[in-house]
Amino acid sequence: MTDTAVYAAGGVIWRVVDGKLMVLVIHRTAYADVTLPKGKVDPGETLAETAVREMFEETGIRVRLGIPVGVSRYRMPSKRQKIVHYWSAQATEDAIRASAFVPNREIAALEWIAPKKALTYLSYPVDVEILENFLRFVDDGVLETFPIIVLRHTKATSRSDWDGPDTMRPLTERGTRQAAAIVGPLQAFGVRKIISSDAVRCVTTVAPLAATLGKKIERTPLISQDAWEAGTSDTRAVVGRRVRSGKPAVLCSHGPVLPEILSELALATGTLRGSYLGSASALEPGAFSVVHLSATNPGSGIVAIETHEPQP
Missing domain, CATH: 3.40.50.1240 (Phosphoglycerate mutase-like)
Structure with a gap:
């Protein structure tokens, strides 16, 4: 990691419902946007730990990391570069039932949607690119x-x-x-x-x-x-x-x-x-x-x- 860049991590949370693949997107309150769950690295954390923690904090769903599905890089308003690492993460039915998520000042809502719809629904091209990376694995027959x-x-x-x-x-x-x-x-x-x-x-x-x-x-x-x-x-x-x-x-x-x-x-x-x-x-x-x-x-x-x- 470098001193000038801001590092973050998150994931593509997925589940299969009635034989159909669904992914989870979040509606953020302050930004009025639709994105993938992610967040900044806390002091002393590794990127993998950050990804799991942030996905839990934003969705209430405890996951384990699957395959890495890409890294996004973009400039923030402060001109500093933000580097975000993403993993695939399966949401089990038990983990979904255990979620205590309620709308809050940061996250207005969670939504499970079909991947193709998500590609047109996400607010940012960097998120679309990550989801496309994930779907390439799915197309190759690799999900779980x-x-x-x-x-x-x-x-x-x-x-x-x-x-x-x-x-x-x-x-x-x-x-x-x-x-x-x-x-x-x-x-x-x-x-x-x-x-x-x-x-x-x-x-x-x-x-x-x-x-x-x-x-x-x-x-x-x-x-x-x-x-x-x-x-x-x-x-x-x-x-x-x-x-x-x-x-x-x-x-x-x-x-x-x-x-x-x-x-x-x-x-x-x-x-x-x-x-x-x-x-x-x-x-x-x-x-x-x-x-x-x-x-x-x-x-x-x-x-x-x-x-x-x-x-x-």
Whole structure:
């Protein structure tokens, strides 16, 4: 992020009613316009956290993020550039029923409409462009998706400063802070399953997430660095199980193992391998890549990959 630009995030909230796709638009009170839900990043927030929070604040609907559907850029009256990141977000029936939205000083009304109508209804060309991006995925047969998140453990004590077994190497103070900071971003993508290398630095990285979600950490040596170095790792088995499950999951592992995990994700989904896999696996400690797969046909290939930088 730059100091001069204003960053914001939001999404295309969608549902299927009687077999028909509908998207949610908001009528803003002060501006008398029709737009997509979005809002500015709060201090300390990641864009993913902002998107989920803003969609909830403006609509009352709690969502998890799906595929990224574009970035809009435009100049505000102050001449500063505003950069808005958008994701697809499915509104479940339970989430809609739980919404406590009432018209307020900011939002006059919410409206579910057909996408084609929304293209002519939205007030701003940048919103139309985002919705068109979303609809291209729909036209390709991709609507409902689930993420497999590949996470490199946060900052650990260096090997040169550690006398014990490598698998017992702990996190540094910075690594502990990073582990707490990634809870929000990982929650934004709806993580429900936590799989970790059995190394202490990996388990400790996902411990705050597990505590927040009330989930157990599934520890496995199959994606550990020790097993990888010994030639006994089995990333294929771990990845295959996660793809078949169709549930949002995070795999916490080590720098040298990540390329293999991404490669196995490509193989398991029938995706052509390319340089993008290298970029998605070249993660710094505490960074993660979100691999989006089709929930209805995971074998149709990786839909999208997005990489999130580590927290300070």
